[in-house]
Amino acid sequence: QLLASGGASVQPGGSLSFPCAASGFSIAKSIMTSVCQVPGKEPEWVSSIYWPGGTSYADSVTGRFTASRNNGANTIDLQMRDLKTEDTGLYYCTTGGRSTWQESQTRGQGTQVTVSS
Numbered sequence: 001q002l003l004a005s006g007g008a009s010v011q012p013g014g015s016l017s018f019p020c021a022a023s024g025f026s027i028a029k030s031i032m033t034s035v036c037q038v039p040g041k042e043p044e045w046v047s048s049i050y051w052p053g054g055t056s057y058a059d060s061v062t063g064r065f066t067a068s069r070n071n072g073a074n075t076i077d078l079q080m081r082d083l084k085t086e087d088t089g090l091y092y093c094t095t096g097g098r099s100t101w102q103e104s105q106t107r108g109q110g111t112q113v114t115v116s117s
Helices: none
Strands: 002-004 008-010 016-022 032-037 044-049 055-057 065-070 075-080 089-095 111-115
Touching (some): 002 089, 016 032, 016 111, 032 065, 044 075, 075 089
Parallel strands (some): 008 111
Antiparallel strands (some): 002 016, 032 089, 065 075
């Protein structure tokens, strides 16, 4: 099970932290992905964090979002800065990497991020 939190409404240029806590399995050696979904559109891949290391990001968030892993807390965290209106959406985490996350049956309920002035 995955539980996301950290959703909020912020102004453009603001920052948010999007933590995702896992229960029932260890993320320490798991490949994890963050996804954003906007109503009426397909979910979009945002970032993945790999084991034993490495991250990858969608072009639209590269340089602004940073994914990290906290093995002790069994969480992953997506630090979001310089937020733009187009970052608005429901963010959730899931298992799997960039090319496999869509096959995952393990995903959180998501948390809403709204960027507006």
